[in-house]
Every structure is written in structure tokens, then in C-alpha cells.
Amino acid sequence: MKHTDTSHDFGEQEPGTAQVIPITAARRRSAGGAGKADVEDRLADLLAFLRRRVAGEYEVDEFGFDPELNDKVLLELIRPLYRHWFRVETLGLENVPDEAGALVVANHSGTVPVDALMLQVALHDDHPAHRPLRLLGADLVYQLPVLGHLSRKSGHTLACPEDADRLMRKGELVGVFPEGFKGVGKPFAERYKLQRFGRGGFVASAIRAQVPIIPCSIVGAEEIYPKIGNLRSIARLFGLPYVPITPLFPWLGPLGLLPLPSKWMIQFGEPVRTDEFDPEEADDPMLVFNLTDQVRELVQQQLNRLRLQRGHAFPPFF
Amino acid sequence: MTHTVLVTGVSRHIGARVAGVLAADPDIDRVIGVDTVPPSSLTRGGGGVALGRMEFVRVDLRSPDIAQVIAAADIDTVVHMSLVSAPSKSAGRTYMKEHNVIGTMQLLAACQRSATVRKVVVRSTTAVYGSSSHDPAVFTEDAEPIEVANSGYAKDATEVEAYVRGFARRRPDVSVSALRFANFMGPGVDSPLTRYFAQPVLPTVLGFDPRLQFVHEDDGVEVLRRFAVEDHPGIFNVAGDGVMLLSQCVRRSGRPTVPVPSTAFRVIGDLARGVGRVDFSPEQIALMSYGRAVDSARLVEELDWRPKLTTAAAFDDFLQSRGLFGGMPLTVIDWLATVWGGGMKR
Structure with a gap:
């Protein structure tokens, strides 16, 4: 009895498992180069990515590498x-x-x-x-x-x-x-x-x-950032090794950071x-x-x- | 081979579980549990962890009474777990320090006199390594902390380990093991960290995202059991595989966070300690800033066994037991996925 039971189970499962095709791959195939499907794929990937990030379902190594x-x-x-x-x-x-x-x-x-x-x-x-x-x-x-x-x-x-x-x-x-x-x-x-x-x-x-x-x-x-000078006192104030003077910084303000x-x-x-x-x-x-x-x-x-x-x-x- | 085991700290969750497991072992004749207060299963009758045939003796470890217990019962194995990790609301830091350090000194003094004791297992903590920006990412047992702990639990544990080393030197015939556990996680654990994650809103240190490591209580109990019935002298780190970032833990719990500058964290810490629920001691803030990870390869090799639950699995089990799971943002994303996903299917 047991034996027939299991074979019956397999018989039912097999057609189901054989048809599993990754959704994204299937969509790509059916779309046949249509731009719309591509956008949808990317959207699905983005949502999956966001979900993993928000749910914390990812791994970092022991050094904290993500x-x-x-x-x-x-x-x-x-x-x-x-x-x-x-x-x-x-x-x-x-x-x-x-x-x-x-x-x-x-x-x-x-x-x-x-x-x-x-x-x-x-x-x-x-x-x-x-x-x-x-x-x-x-x-x-x-x-x-x-x-x-x-x-x-x-x-x-x-x-x-x-x-x-x-x-x-x-x-x-x-x-x-x-x-x-x-x-x-x-x-x-x-x-x-x-x-x-x-x-x-x-x-x-x-x-x-x-x-x-x-x-x-x-x-x-x-x-x-061609360093042509060093603001030593400011560097010391913030405990930094140096604060550079370049042809653009600090003269041009934030633009000098480019x-x-x-x-x-x-x-x-x-x-x-x-x-x-x-x-x-x-x-x-x-x-x-x-x-x-x-x-x-x-x-x-x-x-x-x-x-x-x-x-x-x-x-x-x- | 093992006959009579003394377990200290049985009123606390892990201590009670270890005592219960040892009491269920037919190879052990007697299990004697000591603590300053009776375990909850004895007082409330039925509740708490099943202790089986464990005999409870009420002893204040800071007093020399423990020597009489050891002498009277011909104890051969001592499992010392009576370490308090955070000052309680009523008793405060002075009591905690006396309990941890003086208690260990008294216990080891009694063991040194005893002719029957041949194994001592001490619960310690990975907090002895500290947390700082100058430390290596992963500590092995040989690592020396760069900044020696000068306050709190880490200092107590460092001093306890120093006394344990001294004892091991004076009694080379006794097998002495110190187990440095990562933060315990699990349904029954009540620690500063589990209380932290149970808050409705989690304060984090602004601009920092520490690496945390947990060991599941089941694995911790199994390690302590193995060490109590087998001889494994030495110092061992005990932690679940892998690490988690605090941000990751928080996301899995679904709780909102409030990033707070580290200086303001200290002020909040003082206020919170007044309320008495959560502990934001300087060492806790250091952990929340720089985190800590240890290598438990030495333990895995010694026991030929690996903690069953990883750091992440231990944390998930804790969340599940508290009914915590991803909150609002996750619901929004799932909703978006169904809306767009439905559109995609056409």
C-alpha cells in the first residue's frame, strides 16, 4: 500500500515540477524583445531588492562586508x-x-x-x-x-x-x-x-x-586635488592629518570639492x-x-x- | 565519571536550564544548585525551567558559606554561571560588582581548599575584548584588548578571568575552562540586549552601524553541558556563525529607530537607567558604536560540534518568540508588489 501511495504522489507532482520556469526568464521569452516587459522585469527586480533590504534578508561577512x-x-x-x-x-x-x-x-x-x-x-x-x-x-x-x-x-x-x-x-x-x-x-x-x-x-x-x-x-x-598648501591649525583643531589648499579649495567653497x-x-x-x-x-x-x-x-x-x-x-x- | 555537580546562578534563565539538563543526565549522581534567590520554578511552583532532581541551596556567594556546601557534598565539578551582566534597579552597580568579583573569589577559594573538586567551568563573556575602532574585526582567544575595560560587566568579567587564571595556576590538577559567550539570544533570555530590542522605538548611535553576534540559548546550554561532563580545559569563544549588523537586526524586527549622537546617548542612558528598564552603560554604547565579532573555531575543533543556530537564526528565533516582524515599510513594498505584479500578469 505504502509503495503505491508514494508512486501516486510522484505521478501527481511530476508534471507540476517539470513546468517550473523562472518567472523573469519566462517573461523575457514571451515578450520577444518588447521594451515594456523589460521595464517590468527591472521593476520586479527592484522590488525584490527593496524587499530584501527592508526585511534585512541579506548576509554580511564577519568583517561587515555587504x-x-x-x-x-x-x-x-x-x-x-x-x-x-x-x-x-x-x-x-x-x-x-x-x-x-x-x-x-x-x-x-x-x-x-x-x-x-x-x-x-x-x-x-x-x-x-x-x-x-x-x-x-x-x-x-x-x-x-x-x-x-x-x-x-x-x-x-x-x-x-x-x-x-x-x-x-x-x-x-x-x-x-x-x-x-x-x-x-x-x-x-x-x-x-x-x-x-x-x-x-x-x-x-x-x-x-x-x-x-x-x-x-x-x-x-x-x-x-593638487595640494599646494596645508591649513595646519584647522587640521589640528579637528584632529585631521591635514586640511589641503588646492587651486580651487577653499576659494570656491563647495565647488572646490569637485x-x-x-x-x-x-x-x-x-x-x-x-x-x-x-x-x-x-x-x-x-x-x-x-x-x-x-x-x-x-x-x-x-x-x-x-x-x-x-x-x-x-x-x-x- | 562525573558524580556531583555544583551549579551557581540557577535563579537565572541559562543557569536554571543548565542545571535542569545536568539533572536529567543519568550519569550524574547529584546536581546542587546555588544562588542568592530561589529559581522561579521553585517559588511559583510549576513555572519556569524544569529543574528535575536538582537540590537548591540558598547561598550568598559573597559569603564563605559556599565552602561548607562544597565540603559537605563532595563536589567534583563546579559550573560557575553566577555572573550578573547589568546592575539591577534595586541593588545597583556596587552589588553587581561584589556579586560578580567577590562571589567568584569566594567560590574559587573554596575550590582551592577542596580535595574533591577536579573540574571548574566558568561562564565569561566576549565583552572582555571590549569594542573600539582600533580593534581587529574578529577576536580570537589570544587577542589582547587594546583598551582595557575600566567599567561595568567587561571589567568584572576581566577580573573574574584573572582570578580563574590564578586558580588554574595554583591547582594544575583541576581542569579549568572559561567560556566567553557572545550575547545570548532566545525566547527565554533577559539581557540588556534583549530588553533593548523589545523597546517600541530603538535608539541607535548616529553614524554607526555595529556588527553584533549572538549565541542561541539552546546552543549555550549544550556547550555548558558538554564542558560539565567532559574535560576541555582552556579559554573558548562561543558564538553563532556569522554576524549581523544592528541595522539588519532592526529591519528584521520591524521597529523604528531614532539615531542619536553618541554624547546625547549618554544623557539618555542616565535617564533610562533611572527608569530601570534599559542599560546604556558606556560599554553598551561602545558596543552600539563599534560592535564586536569573535572567532569560535577553537571551540568547534575542541568539541567537534558547531552551534546549531547561526547568529541570524538565533535572532530570528528571538523575534518569533516575541512576535516581532517586519513592520510598515515591508507591508508597503508587499502591497506595491501585488499592485504592480497584478498589472504585470494582465
Whole structure:
């Protein structure tokens, strides 16, 4: 009896299950290129997205990374800047692995760290595997309201050995700007000159996790806010590293906040292998210093070549 | 192997549940529960958690009486859960501190004298790691807090752990475990955080969205049971998998929020403490600003077991038990979907 019961059940279910076709796909097929159905699809997607967001039915990772919010909202806001304002071109993306962990080491510039955002868009949109970049940020970012949690939602975390090790062990693509504030806040006269590379903690982390280091050079960020002076007393008042004076700021008020539309290029160089070393060798300061210097030299050379290749910062004028 | 178990803090929900589970274990001869007040199931008869054959002894842990209980009953396993996480309306912070710290000192002093005790399990909290913008995103057991807690529950727990470490050093023959639990969540849990989520309007710190982590009460009880009947010395984090953002928790609960600047939060905190329902202590505000997540990989490996409910599932269970679910905005979206969806079907 039991046996016939189950077979009967299957007999009833099968035609039903066989007919299940995803609603959006079915609609697309029946519409046959009609614009109206397309609009309805998008509306349905938008409503589904809104429902997930409002109901809290999404997942964030342990660092607070919210992939959906990052892709659909945060990156969407800066994409016009990437595509149309800075017209960013990427080179050497094949040097960034599709899945495995890696450490991208880039030069930092531009007075306001817009280069971090552009690097993030480059790897997410232009890389075939759409890799989210997990940047290691200054602790100032995480003290500030709004910026702190947006940065976490966008996938970034505090630059500390624990977080760096953890991300690399998980096979994430980690990004770091070893120059820190020295790089991003340097005067316009020193553009495209790499500053000192911190204490090389990022190299030690890469050796511990046995992930390759990818030297990355960003050309174009130096010209967006040419820093020709520093309002030291105001910076001290607000506990900021600097308050820049640029040709437009603070003279033009809020209009001075507009970045100049320089032409950008981002190049990823050939990976430097760290798996030739023993993970324990991360504790050897001499090795770490040497490898740090080597990576810094690679970034600087690639930067010089890329700057020549780009030519004028504001083509076709100057 | 285990014969007589002493459980402290049985008047509280988790303590009572652990005592009940141990009392139901046929391998355990006796379960003795102690606390300053009797558990609710004994006073109100029938209500509260079933304690089975647990014997209750009313002892103020701050007094040396506990030594007599331990000596009289030949206790071999001590499960110490008598940690108060927030000052009560009537007794205040001084009582809380004495209860937590002096109580633990008295208990450990009695254990050190005892010839029969061979296992001590102490409930601690992930609050010992603190919450700040300088901390790593995920704490492991070896992490040292960057800012040492100087107030409240976190300070008590840090001091309790220090005494536990001292005890472990002096009695190397005793198996000593400290369990750092994330915030408990579940139908029966009454903590500052569950009271927070039960409010009609939730104040949040303006410009901050912390990561929170929960452990379901069922999983917490199971971990404590395993530690009471097996030997697992050391310090372990206990948390459900994954994290949730406060904004996400709030959306799932469907409650409205009021973002408040952190300075004003402190003032509200003082007012709220006067009313006595919700606790906005400085450590609570730090948690509400920077959040905290821990790695419980060490526990998973040691027990070869993983908490059954994730952080999100534990929170959903809590919401369900309180009848909380997505409110107005969700209804509006569902209504829009039916209106437009109906139009689409033609």
C-alpha cells in the first residue's frame, strides 16, 4: 500500500515540477524583445531588492562586508566618476588571480583617497572574476561616524596584522596603500614620488599567508586635488592629518570639492611570489625589509612607465 | 565519571536550564544548585525551567558559606554561571560588582581548599575584548584588548578571568575552562540586549552601524553541558556563525529607530537607567558604536560540534518568540508588489 501511495504522489507532482520556469526568464521569452516587459522585469527586480533590504534578508561577512549593498548602491554611486569623469583604463588585470588570495600593493595619492574607490571599481567591474577588493584602511576611518561603517560594508577593514592575515587566509583579494597619509597627503610638487613604505607589515602578512604580492600603480589621482598648501591649525583643531589648499579649495567653497577630471590609468604588475619563503620567515626583519624595498621599487618603476604612457593629465590641453 | 555537580546562578534563565539538563543526565549522581534567590520554578511552583532532581541551596556567594556546601557534598565539578551582566534597579552597580568579583573569589577559594573538586567551568563573556575602532574585526582567544575595560560587566568579567587564571595556576590538577559567550539570544533570555530590542522605538548611535553576534540559548546550554561532563580545559569563544549588523537586526524586527549622537546617548542612558528598564552603560554604547565579532573555531575543533543556530537564526528565533516582524515599510513594498505584479500578469 505504502509503495503505491508514494508512486501516486510522484505521478501527481511530476508534471507540476517539470513546468517550473523562472518567472523573469519566462517573461523575457514571451515578450520577444518588447521594451515594456523589460521595464517590468527591472521593476520586479527592484522590488525584490527593496524587499530584501527592508526585511534585512541579506548576509554580511564577519568583517561587515555587504556584497549586495556594495555592488548595487555604493559602487553604483562612484561608477560615473570611474567611467566618465576619470575615464579609468586598466592594464595587466590578468596578473590578478581569479579565485586565490593575493595582496595588491598600490601607490596612494590625491589628497582625498579617491584612488582607493577607483581601484575597488576597477577590480570589481573590469576583472573577469569581479573580485571584491578588501582594503586595509587607516584607523582614522573607523573612528569617524558614517565613513567607518560604510567602509566596512564596502568590504574594507582596519589595517592590523590580525585582519590582514585572516582575509588572506580566507583567499580574499586584499589591498593596501603602504604609504598611508604620507602618500595621499603629499604636496603637488612631489607627485609620483613614492613615500616610505611603512614598516612592511603587509609583506610579513603575505609571507605568513603565502599569497603573491601584486604591485599596482595608479596614475591620474595626483592631479585631482593638487595640494599646494596645508591649513595646519584647522587640521589640528579637528584632529585631521591635514586640511589641503588646492587651486580651487577653499576659494570656491563647495565647488572646490569637485575633483579635477584628470585621465587615469591603473596597472597591475607581475606578482611577486612569497611561497618561496617559509611562513616562519615572516619574523625575519631583514627579509621583510628587503622584500618591501623590492615591491616599492617595482611600483615606482611601473608608475614612471605608466605616467609616460598616459601623457597629458588633462588631454588634449595640458 | 562525573558524580556531583555544583551549579551557581540557577535563579537565572541559562543557569536554571543548565542545571535542569545536568539533572536529567543519568550519569550524574547529584546536581546542587546555588544562588542568592530561589529559581522561579521553585517559588511559583510549576513555572519556569524544569529543574528535575536538582537540590537548591540558598547561598550568598559573597559569603564563605559556599565552602561548607562544597565540603559537605563532595563536589567534583563546579559550573560557575553566577555572573550578573547589568546592575539591577534595586541593588545597583556596587552589588553587581561584589556579586560578580567577590562571589567568584569566594567560590574559587573554596575550590582551592577542596580535595574533591577536579573540574571548574566558568561562564565569561566576549565583552572582555571590549569594542573600539582600533580593534581587529574578529577576536580570537589570544587577542589582547587594546583598551582595557575600566567599567561595568567587561571589567568584572576581566577580573573574574584573572582570578580563574590564578586558580588554574595554583591547582594544575583541576581542569579549568572559561567560556566567553557572545550575547545570548532566545525566547527565554533577559539581557540588556534583549530588553533593548523589545523597546517600541530603538535608539541607535548616529553614524554607526555595529556588527553584533549572538549565541542561541539552546546552543549555550549544550556547550555548558558538554564542558560539565567532559574535560576541555582552556579559554573558548562561543558564538553563532556569522554576524549581523544592528541595522539588519532592526529591519528584521520591524521597529523604528531614532539615531542619536553618541554624547546625547549618554544623557539618555542616565535617564533610562533611572527608569530601570534599559542599560546604556558606556560599554553598551561602545558596543552600539563599534560592535564586536569573535572567532569560535577553537571551540568547534575542541568539541567537534558547531552551534546549531547561526547568529541570524538565533535572532530570528528571538523575534518569533516575541512576535516581532517586519513592520510598515515591508507591508508597503508587499502591497506595491501585488499592485504592480497584478498589472504585470494582465
